[in-house]
Amino acid sequence: DAGVTQSPTHLIKTRGQQVTLRCSPKSGHDTVSWYQQALGQGPQFIFQYYEEEERQRGNFPDRFSGHQFPNYSSELNVNALLLGDSALYLCASSFRVQGGFEAFFGQGTRLTVV
Amino acid sequence: DAKTTQPNSMESNEEEPVHLPCNHSTISGTDYIHWYRQLPSQGPEYVIHGLTSNVNNRMASLAIAEDRKSSTLILHRATLRDAAVYYCILVNNAGKSTFGDGTTLTVKP
Numbered sequence: 001d002a003g004v005t006q007s008p009t010h011l012i013k014t015r016g017q018q019v020t021l022r023c024s025p026k027s028g029h030d031t032v033s034w035y036q037q038a039l040g041q042g043p044q045f046i047f048q049y050y051e052e053e054e055r056q057r058g059n060f061p062d063r064f065s066g067h068q069f070p071n072y073s074s075e076l077n078v079n080a081l082l083l084g085d086s087a088l089y090l091c092a093s094s095f096r097v098q099g100g101f102e103a104f105f106g107q108g109t110r111l112t113v114v
Numbered sequence: 115d116a117k118t119t120q121p122n123s124m125e126s127n128e129e130e131p132v133h134l135p136c137n138h139s140t141i142s143g144t145d146y147i148h149w150y151r152q153l154p155s156q157g158p159e160y161v162i163h164g165l166t167s168n169v170n171n172r173m174a175s176l177a178i179a180e181d182r183k184s185s186t187l188i189l190h191r192a193t194l195r196d197a198a199v200y201y202c203i204l205v206n207n208a209g210k211s212t213f214g215d216g217t218t219l220t221v222k223p
Contacts, residue, residue, distance in 0.1 A: 004157070031209065042201055042213035043158065056210040090157050099146035099205035100165070105157030 002027075004106035006091050012112045013081050021076040021109045025093030032074040033103065034066060035090040043090055049074050050096070078111075086113045118202045118214045125220045126192045134187040134217055136202030141182050144207040149176065149187045151198040152216070158201060161187065197221045 005024045013019050025032050031050045035043035045058035049068035068074045072093075078085055088110050092103040119137040126132040138147065146165050150158035162169055162176045164185075169176040175188040189196055199216040 033209070033211070035213075042215045044213065045211055048209050050209070056208050058210070092157075094209070096209075098209060099144070099148075099207055099211075100163070102148070102160040102163060103150075103211075104160065105150075107155075107157050 004091055004093050004104050006089075006106035006109050008109060009107065010110045010112075012114060015081055015083060015113055017081050018077065018079045019081060019111060021078075021089050021091075021111070023074045023076070023091030023093075023106060025072050025074070025091075026104045029093035029095050029104070030072050031094045031096060032068060032072065033092045033094070034074070034076045035092065036060070036085075037088040037090055037108070039087075046076070081113045083113050086111060117212060118204060120200070120202055120214055120217045122215070123218045123220065125222060126189075128194060128221055128223050129191050132189040132192045132196070132219065132221075134189075134200050134202075134219065135184065136186070137184050138202070138204055139183045141204060142206065145204040146206075147176065147178060147182075147185050148203045148205050148211070149174070150201045150203065151196075152201065153198050161200070163205075192219075192221045194221050194223060 033048040034046040037043040048056040052068045063079045065077045088108040090108045092105045094101045094103040148163040149161040152158040164176045177186045201216040205211045
């Protein structure tokens with residue numbers, strides 16, 4: 001089992017550009033959550049997808065959007081990149097949305113905006 | 115959103131037990147308490163979770179206060195590999211989670 005895989009591992013973008021990050025969940029998992037982790041801080045919840053719909057959202061602007069595909073994989077899109085969007089973006093998968101299930105995290109995508 | 119409060123850092127000696135505290139005074143009745151740990155340059159790793167009762171697994175134990183306003187992660191015998199940032203988070207019944215800044219655990223040989 002490959003676990004949660006994220007691509008790419010590192011990315012450098014210019015301010016104002018758009019970026020797409022990808023996540024494949026652990027086998028058997030149907031729920032994907034995305035987090036932003038700034039250096040030295042804990043992960044901040046962006047949103048969660050289940051059954052191809054956004055189910056929960058954290059305090060992030062509409063520039064952050066996502067998608068979940070029928071095979072449960074997911075994308076995170078960020079438009080009009082700002083320098084402050086530089087962070088580690090983490091994807092986590094779980095079985096169902098309820099809090100009673102453990103989540104498995106990927107290694108993250110390190111995004112640098114210059 | 116319900117928040118958690120943890121000490122910034124803790125130290126332990128190898129082979130000794132470690133008790134990592136977490137306060138979550140605004141927890142709601144349906145929030146689960148989860149613990150994850152994170153090594154540098156890695157994604158968080160699940161440790162344990164619970165709702166009301168104390169929980170044990172091969173990695174650790176979770177002691178939950180009767181009023182659920184606090185909890186303690188117990189590592190029974192710390193090893194050097196347990197050195198990490200430990201996060202106590204609340205996950206609501208819709209799956210939304212709230213991370214704090216975690217506790218950096220240092221294990222001394």
